[in-house]
Amino acid sequence: MKLANVMIIARKEFRDVTRDRRTLMFMMLLPIVVMPLLVTGVSRFAINQMKAKGERELTIAADPLARNQLTTLANRWLTKNALTIGVISSKLGLDTASTLDGLGRLSERAELLRSQSGDKPGEDAAMLAQMKAMEEMTPDQQQFLSDIGSVSRLLTLTEWTTLDVLPAAGDGKLAQGVTIPKDLPPALADPRVAAAITSKEKTVHAAIDVPVDSLERLIDGEDPSAGVKLTVLYDSSQSLSDEAFDRLSAFIEAISRSEMRGRLSAQSLRPGFIEPFELREANVASSSRKSQAFLGGLLPYIAILFSFFGAFYPSLDLTAGEKERFTLETLLLAPVSRLDIAAGKFVVVFTTAITAAVLTITSMALTFSYGVLPEGTARVFHLEFQPLALVLTASLLVPVAALFAALLLGVALCARSFKEAQTYATPIQFLIILPAVAAMMPDLETELKWAWVPLMNVSLLMKELLKGNYLWEFYGITLGSMLALAGLVLWAASRLFQRESVLLRT
């Protein structure tokens, strides 16, 4: 093999493929422009959807009397806790929360502050003080804050309807997969109620049954130790119905907690009397650590996939494409060895593969780091990668790109035409997705045995490196085995370049 010949071929091939729009698209446009737009767009869409769901008015069917009782319970809760609400509001920088509007703002504020905990830089002093206040709140206060949201949502975002109009709304037929639970209260047992909730029109999101007499006695304080059993009928396969159940259940839990506190204090008992154990959740992961755990799984997958995309078109173009254009035979007539030709083409495809992967990682990291994401998420996804982790990650891309370049060149060389090469090469994409996605599987631990599984080892190791875990033994095995595999495939591909039956198959 003559290096000078390899470089002459590589220079020409590089010029050739960079004039090909498909190559440019996969190597440059997709990583630099499309991926950031896609990530930003999808996350904005998802967040807007979540926000819209949280702010959406939902329809709940209930007996009119039950509805009045639930509303009474909510208002009573607010009155009873007005003082505490005021104190918490001022801690979070809001003047008043006495109105329902104010309560909504308070919930939003708490949500915003919570999403930014763990990230310090660049905030104004007032905001920092409020974040500190949030962090210093006791678990009870935190719970109370979330209860404010649950109670106010029931009052402001619920459209009530009565159970007796339901049969008219639905056609009474149950959709496929809908089963009515046993032992339902009579009001909910009628199949037409379930039919209305699961109907395509989605006019009713959930139905609640309340034993009005027992609840009346509880509200009036006539039966201070009574337990009231409420039933909510909903469809967890529909997101709005699920949301309706969550709201009702959060509301019931909120008033239940308040009721319990009242009963205990009436008996001069402390909460520990009925809750002998209390578990405090103390999570050391900051939000940026959490986001690194998420991105640590996503980035390896994207890097591996885009390395493949980067190699895909050039490898097909420089082999099967050349056969189709009759330029391969022209090249075979030049006084260079077939090994030189294989090496020159490999250099180019390897370069496009690694360029695509590096550009993708860089543009993704920048997208997540510098605020094109919606407020609240930009800081959640704030990234701080250590330089050593980035260097080691890049070093892992070398055998990955080499493997894909050699594999695709070999496979595509066997094809008669570009189209045939696509037919051969596309299934490989599906084969690589499975090991590449390993790092995104939450329960898969990075055990040493996985270091021997090609691509899965790279995927898992990149995730660990991005979290700052330097697993040197794992790294050594991964890099060594991947280089050996890439070398083996490259050797096999170079053998194919020596076979006239493959080269001249047209």
Next chain:
Amino acid sequence: MNELVVATELSKVYRGAKGSQTRAVESVSFSCRAGEVFGLLGPNGAGKTTTLRMLSTVLAPSGGSAVIAGHDVVRDADGVRASIGFLSGNTGLYPRLTPREVLAYFGRLFGMQEATIAQRTAELSRRFGMDEFLDKRCDALSSGMKQKVNVARTVLHDPPVMILDEPTTGLDVLASRTIVEFVKECRTRGKCVIFSTHIMGEVSRLCDRLAIVHKGRVQFLGTLPELRARAGDDLEEAFIAILEQAA
């Protein structure tokens, strides 16, 4: 005698699936000297292209040998390729490169200096009238223009042996004429030209000697007058008569 191409008992066997074998060329022998145009005639599938591919080292012979300008096709393939200019319907141009870039690329692969490449490019551009499209991408050129560039690529390194495999197939009258003139010029300049075709007009105008190949074997080897003496005055009839004798 200054014989630049000597093929001796050349054979080629293609191995197919399940161990099947196809004998494409069997014991083909001929030679060609400097300043001579040697025609290789035969119907489609006769083995012409396979023979020429063996001479140009694209295919390795299954048996026999061939020596081009003193280089053995098996032992010194690089030497052979440096000594030949090969043109056929299967030698295409890079559509995304310009003719100037194509010539520079092959010049470098043939070990030429940059200054020599530039000088040869200018000469050939004048000779074949390529100045107008020398810097246009090849995919924007007409088939006649492309053929001129291909011819220029073939002679860029000024090889002593030219191998042309049905070079006029698919070309219009004007483009074919360019090729015919080019072959004549090669002969004048003392090149050894091996020319495969099935067009009798080209044979009578160009070939000094010829071989008729059918079913992988040489059925006739000699000069045009010898062919006429053996099979009649009409070249086409003579050609068919030889093929029928071989059947």
